[in-house]
Amino acid sequence: MRIIVCVKQVPDTNEIKIDPLTGTLMRDGVPSILNPDDANALEAALRIKDEYPGTTVDVLSMGPAQACYALRECLAMGADNAYLLSSRAFGGADTCSTSTTLAYGVRKLGDFDFIFTGRQAIDGDTAQVGPQLAQRLGLPIATYVQNIREVKEKTVIVERQLEDGYQILEVNRPCLLTAVKEWNEPRYMTVIGIENAYRKEIPVWDEKDIGIDVQDCGLNASPTKVFRSFTPPPKGKGEILSGTVSEMAQSLVAKLMEKHIL
Amino acid sequence: MQLSEKYQLIRKLARDFAEKELTSEILDEVEDTGVFPVDIQKKMAKAGFYGIKVPEKYGGQGSDHLAYAITVEEIARVSAVGSLYVNSPNSLGGMTILIAGTEEQKQKYLRPMVEGDIVIPFGLTEPGGGSDAADMRTTAVKDGDYYILNGRKTFITMAPFADYSVIYADTGNRPSGKKGITTFIVDMKLPGVSLGKEEQKLGLVGCATSDIILEDVRVHKDDIIGEIGEGFKDAMRCLDVGRLGVAAQSLGVAQACLDEAIKYSKERKQFGKYLYEHQSIAFMIADMATKVKAARELVYDAAVTKDNGGNSTLASSMAKYYASEICNEVAAKSLQIHGGYGFVRGFKIERLYRDCRVFTIYEGTSQIQQIVISGQLLGR
Numbered sequence: 001m002r003i004i005v006c007v008k009q010v011p012d013t014n015e016i017k018i019d020p021l022t023g024t025l026m027r028d029g030v031p032s033i034l035n036p037d038d039a040n041a042l043e044a045a046l047r048i049k050d051e052y053p054g055t056t057v058d059v060l061s062m063g064p065a066q067a068c069y070a071l072r073e074c075l076a077m078g079a080d081n082a083y084l085l086s087s088r089a090f091g092g093a094d095t096c097s098t099s100t101t102l103a104y105g106v107r108k109l110g111d112f113d114f115i116f117t118g119r120q121a122i123d124g125d126t127a128q129v130g131p132q133l134a135q136r137l138g139l140p141i142a143t144y145v146q147n148i149r150e151v152k153e154k155t156v157i158v159e160r161q162l163e164d165g166y167q168i169l170e171v172n173r174p175c176l177l178t179a180v181k182e183w184n185e186p187r188y189m190t191v192i193g194i195e196n197a198y199r200k201e202i203p204v205w206d207e208k209d210i211g212i213d214v215q216d217c218g219l220n221a222s223p224t225k226v227f228r229s230f231t232p233p234p235k236g237k238g239e240i241l242s243g244t245v246s247e248m249a250q251s252l253v254a255k256l257m258e259k260h261i262l
Numbered sequence: 263m264q265l266s267e268k269y270q271l272i273r274k275l276a277r278d279f280a281e282k283e284l285t286s287e288i289l290d291e292v293e294d295t296g297v298f299p300v301d302i303q304k305k306m307a308k309a310g311f312y313g314i315k316v317p318e319k320y321g322g323q324g325s326d327h328l329a330y331a332i333t334v335e336e337i338a339r340v341s342a343v344g345s346l347y348v349n350s351p352n353s354l355g356g357m358t359i360l361i362a363g364t365e366e367q368k369q370k371y372l373r374p375m376v377e378g379d380i381v382i383p384f385g386l387t388e389p390g391g392g393s394d395a396a397d398m399r400t401t402a403v404k405d406g407d408y409y410i411l412n413g414r415k416t417f418i419t420m421a422p423f424a425d426y427s428v429i430y431a432d433t434g435n436r437p438s439g440k441k442g443i444t445t446f447i448v449d450m451k452l453p454g455v456s457l458g459k460e461e462q463k464l465g466l467v468g469c470a471t472s473d474i475i476l477e478d479v480r481v482h483k484d485d486i487i488g489e490i491g492e493g494f495k496d497a498m499r500c501l502d503v504g505r506l507g508v509a510a511q512s513l514g515v516a517q518a519c520l521d522e523a524i525k526y527s528k529e530r531k532q533f534g535k536y537l538y539e540h541q542s543i544a545f546m547i548a549d550m551a552t553k554v555k556a557a558r559e560l561v562y563d564a565a566v567t568k569d570n571g572g573n574s575t576l577a578s579s580m581a582k583y584y585a586s587e588i589c590n591e592v593a594a595k596s597l598q599i600h601g602g603y604g605f606v607r608g609f610k611i612e613r614l615y616r617d618c619r620v621f622t623i624y625e626g627t628s629q630i631q632q633i634v635i636s637g638q639l640l641g642r
Contacts, residue, residue, distance in 0.1 A: 069267060076271060189275045191310030191323035191333070198268045 001055040001113040001151075003045040005079065006102055006133065007038035009063050009070035010123040018231050034070040037118025039077075039186040041179040045116050046078045046187065048151065056080045058112075060105050062090055062098060068202050075197035076189035083109065087206035092219030095124070099132035101217045104210040106137060114156075115176040119144060130178040140175040146182045263562045265332075272329045276336035279309055284341045286610070292343065292468035293613065303347055304378050311337070312351040313376025316360060321373035327503070327565040331510040335561070338514025339521075342617035343468040345511045350420060351375050353504040354384030354625075358428045358445060362488030362496045371426065371447065380425040382447070384504075385415035385474055386497055392417075393630050395430075396494055398443055400476065402431035409433070409486075411446065411479040414458075417624075422460055422470040424450050429476065430493050442491030446481050454479035465616035502575055504625045505582035506568065509561045512585035512621045515614055516554045519589070519596040522611050523547055526600055543599055550592045557585040576638040583631035586621035593618050 011030045019026050042059065049055040059074040061067050062085040071082035085105045093101065106115065115134075120127035127143070134141035146166060147159040160167040161180050171177075207214055214220065241248040256262040265273070283302050292298050306312060314330040316322020323329075330352055338345035350356075359371050359382070374380040391397040400413025411431050421427065426447050433444040448455060458473030488496050524547060527537035537543045564577035593615045597604035604611045622628045 069271075072267070072271060073274075076275070188279055188305075188309045189271065190308070191272065191275070191314050191325050191329060192318065193310075194268060194271050194275065194329075195323065195325050197271070 003114045004112045005042045005059045006117040008035045008121045009067040010035045013122045035121045040183050041116035041118045043184045043186040072197040076193035082202045084204045089207045089214045090218045094222035094224035095128040097221040103136035104212040108210050117178050119178045119180050134176040140171050143178045145177045276333040280337050280340035298468040307378030311348045321376050327568040331565040334510035335514040338511040339518045343466045346469045349507040353507040355382035357500040382426045383420040383424045385427045385429040389416045398432045400431040402433045408480045411476045415474040421472045443493040445487040445493035447485050502578045505578040508625045509581035509585040512589035513561050515618045516589040516592045519593045520550050523596040523599045553588040579631045579634040589618045
């Protein structure tokens, strides 16, 4: 089997601050990490590889040259190959444009059995790129996958996470699955994995390599325009109730009723 | 020293591992029970921490001393005792076999050791010979294809749960008149091998230490590592790497002490101001940070010197001497900043302060490092 995993390098939003004046993210000095859901997607692929020897796991990303760092991390976890789509022409892409470019990248990689992506990236939080990529490649898709029950000859049976339970779906292969963090616990890299990751070459492909027209990628092909971004005003202070337990409970109930919560 | 991306990824691996696996709940439990969880040891082995510098053909990771130093540093930053488990197979026990063992011995011992299936401590120190390790009383007398070992090794880290042990013993005078020390690998199940009681240590609780007692232990000559009579030289070569490991441990613990001091000084208010707003505290932190940085440069320099094939004896001794001394100094200052809270269980600094005390003692005291450093410089 061959599995393609699409990953993104994102700023570590735990470390990020918002400029109070401009309302934009202050990205300077913020470390970049492998998007967490994408690590779950990769782990899912690696577990299939563990179970089915001979499976190849290839990782694909679009981003600046620095994104190679996240790709090396994927290699160090156990991916076989990594590819980066990188060019000035790809810059400023929204999800629509990103998925088009990724689709060209996937076509260049050739046949596959699965594409795995993370549910969403922690910087944009759109959860759009996976589904759009499936649409562009004409693939069946299952989003929010929390488990693979069985890989059959022509299909796969998956559990799709819902708010109050899960759905069991049988999906034709090849297909695209987007992973939620509940699927698995991503493995650690290994020291030898890191050594080997730096002995491998990561092919970097631009628009010519994947045969995409510059009008169809990057900012040129991004219909999304940011109208305004702002920081929501901070919440007011919490109120601490005092008195005996029953007084506090009564007062709490009254307040909740006043706000129509009860 | 600016680290390349590869080493940043090594650091990320070790840091992620330490922060995720060695939680404060687990470390408190280690402190209470004296037992380090076996599943974490297995996970360390799986991540490759036990065989960082061991070649791939013996099941190792094929990496280098810099990767080793960074890994030990990051594990020690969270748990000094945890880093001891990484140090041991990479330095003393494992190194002996790696530098002097036959191909067969390497295949036999290194692979299970780096996979975490067997533990091989390093038995050099004796009750009467710590710094003066060459004054060895353990003897090995030839008897056909066997050697009969008698003696006592002391303060042997991991001895209580060891499968084999590297044992240095006197095999008789050489023609030069000097003592001939030979290295053996001894199966701990052999008749005549027994253990002393587990030591109650000030720090590094969770990695048992005891004596190994040898009474008429018959060891086959195939279990000699290296040349007969050349053991002491090999031991000193292992200690070069061991000292790098202790230097890296010291660095990690020193960094942790600094981190704790900074954190606490931003939480605690006295005289209406946070501690860090008092210049007396701020300047202490400045001194600590400067020394930690200097120690880091020495440690990485020693590792790179070793990787480049240079004479690392001087660099390793300097790194071990300085890093272990400033670690104790930084720990004391950090505890001072914590005040009374630093003296009681519950704050991390209390454990760090106890754990680092041995760093200026084991694998060559600071005074022995001074002898080594001056000896290298003055040609004595």
